[in-house]
Each structure stands twice: as structure tokens, then as C-alpha cells.
Amino acid sequence: MAALLIVHWLTKRLTLLAREMEAFRASGFSEAPALLHGSKPPGDEIDLLRLTFHEMSGRIVDQIANLRDVDRLRRDLVANVSHDLRTPMASVHGYLETLLLKEPTLTEADKRRYLQVALKHSRGLTTMVAELFELAKLDAREVELHVEPFSLCELGQDVLQRFELLATSRGVDLEGVLSPSLPMVAADIRLIERVLVNLIENGVRHTPEGGRVSLVCHPDGEGVLVQVSDTGPGIAAVELPHIFERFYRAAGTGADSAEGAGLGLAIAKRILDLHDSRLSVRSEPNTGASFIFTLRAAEP
Numbered sequence: 165m166a167a168l169l170i171v172h173w174l175t176k177r178l179t180l181l182a183r184e185m186e187a188f189r190a191s192g193f194s195e196a197p198a199l200l201h202g203s204k205p206p207g208d209e210i211d212l213l214r215l216t217f218h219e220m221s222g223r224i225v226d227q228i229a230n231l232r233d234v235d236r237l238r239r240d241l242v243a244n245v246s247h248d249l250r251t252p253m254a255s256v257h258g259y260l261e262t263l264l265l266k267e268p269t270l271t272e273a274d275k276r277r278y279l280q281v282a283l284k285h286s287r288g289l290t291t292m293v294a295e296l297f298e299l300a301k302l303d304a305r306e307v308e309l310h311v312e313p314f315s316l317c318e319l320g321q322d323v324l325q326r327f328e329l330l331a332t333s334r335g336v337d338l339e340g341v342l343s344p345s346l347p348m349v350a351a352d353i354r355l356i357e358r359v360l361v362n363l364i365e366n367g368v369r370h371t372p373e374g375g376r377v378s379l380v381c382h383p384d385g386e387g388v389l390v391q392v393s394d395t396g397p398g399i400a401a402v403e404l405p406h407i408f409e410r411f412y413r414a415a416g417t418g419a420d421s422a423e424g425a426g427l428g429l430a431i432a433k434r435i436l437d438l439h440d441s442r443l444s445v446r447s448e449p450n451t452g453a454s455f456i457f458t459l460r461a462a463e464p
Contacts, residue, residue: 177210181217188221193228196221237303249292252285259285295427299410302434307355309438313462314353316388317342320379323360327368335373338364341380349388350462355435360392362428363455367394371452387461393454399447407445408433429455 184197197218259282263275270278301307320342331338349356360379367377375395381388399407410430429443436443436457447453 177214181210181214184214185217193221193224196225249289252289252292255285256282256289292427295431299427299431299434302431302438305438307438309352309355311350311352313348313350315346316349316356316381316390316459317344317346319353319357320360320381320390323357323364324379326361327364330365331368331377334368334371335375336368336371337376338368339376339378341378341382343382346381346388347383348462349459351439351459355438356459359432359435359457360390362432363392366428367392367396367453370394371396375452383461384458387458389456389458391454391456393452395452398449398451399445399453400449404445404447408443 188195188197259278263270263278263282267275320340324338324340328338364377364379371377371394377392377394380391380393383389408429410427432455433443439459441457441459443455443457445453445455
């Protein structure tokens, strides 16, 4: 009897561990068993073995969940790419085929017009593919940050000057509220420039003639708050949770909303995520939209 009790006492924890492992296997390795008395330090080799198993099972569950998310994103990306590439590719093919078949009967003006439309869609395809590669690198965290102090005022002025011609051609006013006394910020200047370019270009393309796009920067605690606003048609409340998703274009955001691929805001958000900064949006229909984020001030 004493021997049986000793054997039972010795094998009790091993039996419990075997049951936990069997339950983990039966769940398809998707539910890690709960560790009781997890804060208690391991007493012997059996306790250490059980603790190691629980840590391993938790890591396996996390890895399987990450693999499922990656697979879902891959399928969504393939579906979105195939959908968004189909229209411009069909347009390029159609115009070139028409130009080839009807060349003897077309005037020089018609030929030039067909070529211009095909070139426009071809440039759109090139931009979309480049943005897809950039977004894929950001999602995979393959972009290395080169953090350095720089003047957000000077960078903002440079970006605004880049869009003066586009804004003038569309009858949109550009406004910058950038104080030279702003503190320097610590970030990757190339990536932050891309954020400003995407946000300002998005505002210009979705603002009707006579509207205004503004870039405002001012100190905010230990950083600098950046706000890009426009006077466009705004974004409905039901659309706001989805505007940072890839290929998403909100309905009724302006006559030129179909020009973009729906990747600019997604890229801007991924870049700011790398900087531990949150990109938020405030908007109501017919009152425009404002995109806001904060950058950490550089050490003096």
C-alpha cells in the first residue's frame, strides 16, 4: 500500500501534464491550457517541465494565429489586387486594340487621345504596383527607420510647394501654419515626408474647386502635433473605421476619388505605426476631414 501511494504521488503531476498535453492536441493546437499557480516558482524537474510546456503551447497558439492572419491578408490582397488591376488593364488593352484595328480610319486627334488615355491608365498601374511593394515591406516590418532630428516646418513647406501646381489647376488653396519656432522632431524624415505627401495629395484630390487644404503644426506636450485638413465632402461615420484599410475608397468623397488606388492612407498609417504614433481622423459629411498625428520632439 505504501509503495502504491508513493508511485501515485510521484506520477500524479505527470498524469496531469499528460492530460493537458492531450487536451492541447485535441484542440488542434489552438487553445493553450491554463497554467494554475503560474506565479509559483518551479519546485523540481517535473514543475519545470510543465512550465516549459505551457510556455511552448502559448507560443504555438500565437504563431498559428499569426499564420492565419497572414494567410487571410494574403488572400485579401490577392483578391483586392486582381479586382483593382482588372479595370485599368482592361482599359489599356481596349484602347490599344482599338487603335490597332481602326488605325486606317482614325484621325490623328483620335489616335493621340487613345494613346493619352492608355498612358494615363498605364501610369496608374505603375503607381499602384509601387505602392503595393511599399505597403508589403511596411507590413512585413522590413523597413529600417533612420531616426534623426529635423525641422518639421521646413519639411512641411517643401511638401506644400510640391503640390502648388496641382492645387492651382484644381482651384484649391493650400495653407500652411508652420512656425519656425517649432521644436525639432526625431523621426525618419523620408518616411514622414511620404506621410505628408499622401495626406496632402489625398486632401487636394478630394477637395472641390474653391476649397482649401491646410497643414497645421504646433507644439503638443513633449512632441509636435500635425494636422492636415481639407474642406471636401467629408467622410460618413460608417466609413471612418475602414478608411485606413488597403484598397478602401470611401463613397462620395469627391469626383476624383477613383483616381487613387486606396493605398495612400494605409501606407501613412503603417509608417506612423513604425514611429509609435497614432494616425486619427475627424470628419463629418459636408464639413471636410482632418488627419492628425503627433511626432516626438528631438532631444535638445
